[in-house]
Amino acid sequence: MTGYDADVVVVGFGGAGAAAALSAAEHGVEVLVVDRDTRGGNTALSGGSLRLRPDVERAARYLSTLSLDRKAAAVHRSMLDGCRDLGGWLVRLGAEIEEMNDAFVTNTLPRVLASPYPTIAGSEALGPRFRVRGRDGQSGGDAVWELLRDAVLRHPRITVRTPAVAVELVRAGQGRVDGVRLREADGVHGVRARHGVVLACGGFEYDRRLQQNYLGFSLPAFGWPGGNDGSGVRLAQGVGAALWHMTSIASVLGYQLPGLEAAVRHSMPDLGYVYVDQECARFVDETGVDFHAIPMDLLRMNPRTFRRDRMPSFLVFDEATRAAGPIADTYLTPYRDEFRWSRDNRAEIERGWIAAADTPRELASTLGLDPDALAATVERYNAGAAAGADPLGRAAADMRPLRGPFYGVALWPCLINTQGGPRRDATCRILDPGGEPIPGLYGAGELGSMWTQLYPGAGNLTEAIVTGRTAGAAAAAALAPPAGPAPATGTVTPAVTDALAAFVADLRAGDLPETALRAARRCVLDQLGCAVFGSTLPWSALVRDYVRDEGSAPRALVWGSGLRASATLAALANATAGHAFEIDDLHAGACFHPGR
Amino acid sequence: MTGYDADVVVVGFGGAGAAAALSAAEHGVEVLVVDRDTRGGNTALSGGSLRLRPDVERAARYLSTLSLDRKAAAVHRSMLDGCRDLGGWLVRLGAEIEEMNDAFVTNTLPRVLASPYPTIAGSEALGPRFRVRGRDGQSGGDAVWELLRDAVLRHPRITVRTPAVAVELVRAGQGRVDGVRLREADGVHGVRARHGVVLACGGFEYDRRLQQNYLGFSLPAFGWPGGNDGSGVRLAQGVGAALWHMTSIASVLGYQLPGLEAAVRHSMPDLGYVYVDQECARFVDETGVDFHAIPMDLLRMNPRTFRRDRMPSFLVFDEATRAAGPIADTYLTPYRDEFRWSRDNRAEIERGWIAAADTPRELASTLGLDPDALAATVERYNAGAAAGADPLGRAAADMRPLRGPFYGVALWPCLINTQGGPRRDATCRILDPGGEPIPGLYGAGELGSMWTQLYPGAGNLTEAIVTGRTAGAAAAAALAPPAGPAPATGTVTPAVTDALAAFVADLRAGDLPETALRAARRCVLDQLGCAVFGSTLPWSALVRDYVRDEGSAPRALVWGSGLRASATLAALANATAGHAFEIDDLHAGACFHPGR
Ligand SMILES: Cc1cc2nc3c(=O)[nH]c(=O)nc-3n(C[C@H](O)[C@H](O)[C@H](O)COP(=O)(O)OP(=O)(O)OC[C@H]3O[C@@H](n4cnc5c(N)ncnc54)[C@H](O)[C@@H]3O)c2cc1C
């Protein structure tokens, strides 16, 4: 790999990007991975659960029911096959893998059901959830991330450049993507990707305008602020990619807290709580609906008020639940190192993040809600809890009367991720609107994910690693086009050209330091050597014949012959000879002989 | 205008395209309009209502409430200003304009309310609805369409080409859009657009894949089958445009009937009807909610079943209503000339389009619904009607017990249109994801409309004509780049080049007919004349000096001087002189001197 260039350039160093880099490198090519940082994207913040043992046939049917995109069957199939191969690969990288037991499911509130969509048959075909065991006993996405990251960093054929933000894809004449422009600390640079580019730079969790235009609304997100900003959508659009699954998101409930850009995950330590909307009405069985499905109730546009008037809704909980444990999960958040939520929620009450009051009426006032309405709702709920009956279907075992003091906080559907992006095929080639692959361009991960509207948990991380591996292998195997000039690293305006020309015209040998002169002499000699050999090749002779036939003023020597010609014609013949066997050196960025 | 070329090429000959063409032509440039047909798109099928007298200040506030896109204020403002200018322009084209009276509102079922979103203040600021009076007394979109179409067809600076389908935009070296590739009966042709291209080719009503990827579901549509197929989204994507408002649609209720690809509009002659879902439950105040708002209730994904299980729902109506008039409006449909719905719905019952039965139970069986559930629903509704009370809030005056026989038909939310597409600014320039205009590219109409999620009636047609005018004027005013080669009209493969070269090499003057020889002589003379004058210009002298300095074999004359040089160098100097003042002629398609 010379300077910036690589065979495969991977944009994004999360799970998908890391897997793509490792897979491409396993196939023997040189890889460059770029990211704006090294925090590991959503991958490092994720729950870390993976599907490794799907029943492929049945799971394929299940995915086709979940998916409203009837044409994605080949993509589903390729992903399921990839799942079965994933465990072994992770183990070869050094992973210790554990199956998640049922306690995880039953102990978590809001609940993680066996299937988030219990009315849709077949979810068990995805197989159990697995995790990679982490160093400190924690087995979240950070464990997977550290495993992949370390494998990437120690691989001799992979280079990681950060901070480097991909700002544009570069295409060769034939439309093939063969480079990326990167914004780095010292400016924008072009990078050549001889085989291709893998886009693995995540969704648009942190671009509200893209959300507005593609989801129809915008939401708070859980990921690293400024991380996944929809770059991938824009990069792909710049080279004419088709987009797909643009309305698809994964969402769970969270809090938006003053001074924190990312949302903080809602999680309950005990059963003494309800959700109410802005009219103080309950609207969902809080404990019977899967945590990935509840946000659907909050997202809906009210067809009478024409507002999304359950954004936000409110969590109301009681004293016993306050004392039972934190109502937030801050381990897998960008703020992990800054603070932990207090065990009894007292610190957050003092900060004003949680409203506290002796009665539901007072709590309502503090939250800006109707006191009568909240009092009535709590009263009705308590009566139902005592009787073991709930109009919304909450299980009797999950209900008990709420007893003061009462606590409340605004509750938002928040983005785990967005899943839209460039459309890809089963081998992760990115397609144009006509369904044709864009040569040299590959996609992986949550950017242009296969999921449509119904996202089953543990589907994204698995997909990210599986599609990363597929995309990396496909890019590695892609035929590299003949060498050519690297993409320009900046726009040359006339004024700059003028200044450069004046500088060169004024330059005298005496102005140069001795080392530069020595290097220049070596370059000239090297080029001359290349040209002397090159002049013996048939194509050089063709050009020489043409120059001879022009019969121009005999001012300059045509190397490797006795011929003299005008300076321009001699330069044409000599340059042809110099490059004729492609043994001359090139400076990647500038495309001239650099002397190294 | 030479051959295919034009100053401005307009893609799409509906309301927006016609207005763009007229406006560009009014600004003095030559315009080419292309469409796959001449039926006038959605414009010709629309209700034809227009807003001509908004209260700009108040309406701007209203639009900003409706719009979830806070950054579109300048676009709203430009549209509202355009509305106030529109009436006069239509009158100058020969229109007779009438204000729509209240009878329209009160007599239509489902109801057209004064505001479709009564909880949002300010709708009256849009002003009353207006229509163009048609020749036959009908004042639908067809009247507007015929007015615009005829003005286009009689304009001396506008050419209309149909059938011609735009398949790709062509960009010049600098990224400027300067042409379109068209699929016509005899193949694909390139068309040069010297100033720019206006995309006015409608939404993606007839592309289910785009709907799936951008709406999350797909719906039947009312427009011409095969007409608005999302071409505009693909064309714009091909040159790197940003998209916006992709989830936005306008929808009203309709029927999907066997053998008819387009949906047929639901419309009721009397009050004896209800809507029920697939569980036979009513879910909406059928007569109190605006016809543009009801579909929202049918579109929602059920957060418990994870299905859009109100698609379809069912219209159930009674004997008196059957006899009162047709339950469909077929005037403004693609089938207007094929059939009219019978006045008593008998023909449609006989065709099996409407199910008929003596009792609700039997009707339910025929429709595949639960007999008990439908019987219970009708019974409850009838009791409520008798008592003048409805849990869904239907007005007592609008209710009366349903009396058998009973009739039923599946009811779908259907697409009036989709409103997403390339993002444009207040002057209708299409923008890239960074917010920069793509030079030479303009957008108008429902393709990339300003509406986000809440579409108020009579907003699309007005917007189409207003933005068409803006886009046409902007494209006309755009600076034409220097003349250059036209886009290639086909791929030249080596084999074709070889055959052509052999043909030319073998050609003898005697092979040519006398007329061709005469034309050729005239061409040579013409080129020589241009060159003799051109050789006196300073830039020709620069090239001549260079040629002289090369000192090549004196074989060919450099025109306008005594200099002789090698053939290639003389050709360089002479060609420069020939084109130096741009008075030489060009064949648009082939880019050589054609002799005309
Ligand atoms: C709180 C949370 C919990 C989750 N839990 C689970 C779970 O249990 N199971 C599951 O399957 N999924 C889960 N997910 C989702 C899953 O983690 C992600 O969808 C998946 O990890 C995405 O991987 P990725 O590599 O595509 O993107 P990421 O891991 O987000 O990596 C994208 C990278 O691209 C970089 N980038 C972006 N733009 C540019 C640019 N222009 N130039 C350079 N770099 C750029 C970003 O900085 C980032 O590092 C969770 C997500 C979150 C946030």
Ligand SMILES: Cc1cc2nc3c(=O)[nH]c(=O)nc-3n(C[C@H](O)[C@H](O)[C@H](O)COP(=O)(O)OP(=O)(O)OC[C@H]3O[C@@H](n4cnc5c(N)ncnc54)[C@H](O)[C@@H]3O)c2cc1C
């Ligand atoms: C039944 C119905 C009722 C409506 N009622 C109203 C109303 O009362 N008020 C209101 O404001 N709006 C109404 N609308 C909406 C409104 O009519 C449209 O949004 C508006 O007319 C769109 O105008 P347009 O010029 O953008 O698109 P269209 O009028 O649809 O024209 C687009 C044209 O582009 C052509 N085209 C598409 N692709 C290509 C291609 N690749 N190459 C060449 N040509 C192409 C199509 O053939 C078509 O002729 C209604 C629509 C319908 C269907």
